[in-house]
Amino acid sequence: MEPSMNAGCHQSIVTLDDVFFFYENKKVIEHLSFNILERDFVGLIGSNGAGKTTLLKMIVGLLKPSQGQIRLFGQPVSTFRDWERIGYVPQKNAFNPLFPATVREVVLSGLYGKKNMFRRIGKADQQKCEEALYVMRIEDLADRRIGQLSGGQQQRVFLARALINNPELLILDEPTVGIDAETQAGFFRMIRHMHQHHHITFIMVSHDMDMVQSYIGTEPIQKSGSLSFYVKHTHEPENCKETNLTHSMQQLREKIEVLS
Numbered sequence: 001m002e003p004s005m006n007a008g009c010h011q012s013i014v015t016l017d018d019v020f021f022f023y024e025n026k027k028v029i030e031h032l033s034f035n036i037l038e039r040d041f042v043g044l045i046g047s048n049g050a051g052k053t054t055l056l057k058m059i060v061g062l063l064k065p066s067q068g069q070i071r072l073f074g075q076p077v078s079t080f081r082d083w084e085r086i087g088y089v090p091q092k093n094a095f096n097p098l099f100p101a102t103v104r105e106v107v108l109s110g111l112y113g114k115k116n117m118f119r120r121i122g123k124a125d126q127q128k129c130e131e132a133l134y135v136m137r138i139e140d141l142a143d144r145r146i147g148q149l150s151g152g153q154q155q156r157v158f159l160a161r162a163l164i165n166n167p168e169l170l171i172l173d174e175p176t177v178g179i180d181a182e183t184q185a186g187f188f189r190m191i192r193h194m195h196q197h198h199h200i201t202f203i204m205v206s207h208d209m210d211m212v213q214s215y216i217g218t219e220p221i222q223k224s225g226s227l228s229f230y231v232k233h234t235h236e237p238e239n240c241k242e243t244n245l246t247h248s249m250q251q252l253r254e255k256i257e258v259l260s
Ligand SMILES: Nc1ncnc2c1ncn2[C@@H]1O[C@H](COP(=O)(O)OP(=O)(O)OP(=O)(O)O)[C@@H](O)[C@H]1O
Pocket: 023, 026, 028, 046, 047, 048, 049, 050, 051, 052, 053, 054, 055
């Protein structure tokens, strides 16, 4: 996966060029170069402490590479501002049961972006929120406190939060940790459906080798230290059109109901 820029359906979504990362003197990532194309599904596997979360945090601009460059949608991450194009579900969102935010508030907060904390919530935003709640089948939880939900329910809330902007890139950091096997299987069916039917590129950290190998591929495309990158390319030209959010999200939910 050499860094390169491509046009049309093969647009580069994330490019890393000889990236290093150090926490003080501890080297976590070195000489990492790769290129993720539009609608790729990247599975990132690695032992504890391999640097998976560090890498995701660099991609979403929360950490700065010690050396090298990262580009998002062709732009250097340092000047990138279109954060609504990216949905990020961080690892393990454990909440104090008394945390005051409701599910609806958490999902709406996905619209605020990095610089927009105090924007007024208009009708269109409310509508997007209701769609995201609907598609994740959590509309009946909308007024509950996030901290009072199960791990599986919280995971759906954070996915709804990430989906509210109709992201082009969805980044999931071990989305099924601590979740029962049945809920995990339903979650992966949903993720696969989203990848197959929607215009979304995925990067997912997972310890679930079975899921990664059955959907993405049996061999990693690249290794770096103890990080392994599995990549499924999905570049059929007929799938390279923008989809209508409302319609596609409703289709997604209907499909999930069939599968669940
Ligand atoms: N803020 C920090 N300061 C110093 N060292 C850190 C910090 N965050 C992480 N590390 C160290 O950097 C290394 C990589 O951490 P990271 O969280 O990226 O690993 P990971 O692959 O996501 O691990 P896990 O599978 O356990 O979640 C680990 O050795 C960790 O202890």
